[in-house]
Amino acid sequence: MQRTMDMVLDWRLHLSVLVITIISELIGVIAIPIGIGSILLLPLLYAFILGLLINPNVIKGAGVWIKDNDVRAASPLIVIAxxxxxxxxxxxxxxxxxxxxxxxxxxxxxxxxxxxxxxxxxxxxxxxxxxxxxxxxxxxxxxxxxxxxxxxxxxxxxxxxxxxxxxxxxxxxxxxxxxxxxxxxxxxxxxxxxxxxxxxxxxxxxxxxxxxxxxxxxxxxxxxxxxxxxxxxxxxxxxxxxxxxxxxxxxxxxxxxxxxxxxxxxxxxxxxx
Amino acid sequence: MNTSDTQFDPTQERKLSLSAHAMVLVIVCLIGLVGNTVATDIPIADGFVGLIVLYVISMIGLLLTEMVPVKLPSVAWISLVGILLTLPWTPGSEWIIAQATNVNFLTLATPCLAYAGIAIAQQEIDIAKSSGWKIFIVAVLVMTGTYVGSAAIAELFL
Known part of the structure; x- marks a missing residue:
């Protein structure tokens, strides 16, 4: 039970998500015109990319901040979020x-x-x-x-x-x-x-x-x-x-x-x- | 195709208790509130009340998921609670709608995708690499087919 709570209250993880959310919302929606219409880039897409960029499985150097146990803790939180x-x-x-x-x-x-x-x-x-x-x-x-x-x-x-x-x-x-x-x-x-x-x-x-x-x-x-x-x-x-x-x-x-x-x-x- | 991915099954999510859900939801709603305040001109106090309303709806939905014997995912119950509370015939629905309006819908999805990006596991990257370009093409066609198929049928019957 204690382990579950540590996972749920993983401050490093939540802080990272908070910072990513702020950055993504500050950038806002960007429209890229293409021939038949335009492609809209949304904050949620930046948030996903930024999440990947601090994921040690994707970027090796990210391991200094986000550890394996943070990655594991993030997974059950997606559906709650x-x-x-x-x-x-x-x-x-x-x-x-x-x-x-x-x-x-x-x-x-x-x-x-x-x-x-x-x-x-x-x-x-x-x-x-x-x-x-x-x-x-x-x-x-x-x-x-x-x-x-x-x-x-x-x-x-x-x-x-x-x-x-x-x-x-x-x-x-x-x-x-x-x-x-x-x-x-x-x-x-x-x-x-x-x-x-x-x-x-x-x-x-x-x-x-x-x-x-x-x-x-x-x-x-x-x-x-x-x-x-x-x-x-x-x-x-x-x-x-x-x-x-x-x-x-x-x-x-x-x-x-x-x-x-x-x-x-x-x-x-x-x-x- | 090898079988190194056999241990990886996303349907086997770790089950978290109701109290763990309640706590994570508080954190997620607070992050959502910051996002809402950054993304819109809505005063933080109004967004706060809006998120409390959404928090309560989510918790009622989670309680129903545990108590009702019909097997539906918790997100389905949460949707239903949100719908029922805001029907034109529901007393007090106008107040709930007014509060929820103070929360930008798209901003609420941003923290979720941040968690999703951080949660990508080594196995998922391995599967993507070993499946190769064929599965990528197929996956794009699967999503396109699902989208266009639904849009085409909807168009016929609207």
């Missing part, structure tokens, strides 16, 4: 409940849109990159914690499917906020989809990715900020509730079937070595 943010999102959704109910069918059905990863990523992984059964774990979902649990349960994390889901999980952890901020910035300014649709798509079942996605969207279309946050937040709650079922009963069976249909059934033994 996102809680006030999630609470704030709740208070944005509540007042807009009538508009959310109006958008109900779209909001519910767009959860199925998470299967888009199978349409876009899976064929590339199997046919173009010639990946083996790794591609099943990698492509059936956006690979956040509940999806890892599905793969761990069905194949074990030592399997090729496990390696696939872990690979995408780690890339998502390292680059997910950047990727979603860029996606949202580009689509917000490209005008292909309505802002409401893009807002709903931001709810992918990860607090930090949603933050990056909605932050970029709301900075691009500030006059619709409240609506963006409410729709994204509602979609995110739905994903928390439905994501695991969509994964187990729809996404994973489809991915398995497609893998066989693509004629890779017999390659499982040799692939991924």
């Amino acid at each position: 996102i809680m006030p943010f999630i609470a704030k999102f709740g208070t944005i959704i509540g007042p807009q409940m009538e508009q959310i109910i109006d958008a109900g069918p779209a909001l519910l059905l767009q959860e199925l849109g998470n299967l888009g990863t199978i349409v876009i990523a899976f064929p590339v992984a199997v046919l173009a990159l010639r990946m083996g059964r790794e591609s099943i774990g990698a492509c059936f979902s956006v690979a956040r914690e509940p999806n890892i649990a599905i793969i761990a349960d069905k194949y074990g994390l030592k399997s090729q499917e496990g390696a696939g889901v872990m690979g995408v999980y780690v890339i998502g952890t390292l680059f997910g906020t950047f990727i979603f901020a860029i996606l949202a910035s580009i689509f917000a300014t490209a005008g292909l989809f309505s802002v409401e649709a893009l807002a709903m798509a931001c709810g992918i079942g990860s607090g930090s990715m949603m933050a990056a996605c909605t932050g970029a969207l709301a900075s691009a279309v500030p006059e619709m900020k409240e609506q963006i946050l409410a729709l994204a937040g509602a979609s995110n709650v739905l994903t928390y509730a439905t994501g695991i079922y969509l994964g187990v009963f729809v996404a994973l069976p489809i991915t398995e079937k497609l893998y066989d249909l693509m004629g890779r059934k017999d390659k499982s033994a040799q692939a991924g070595e």
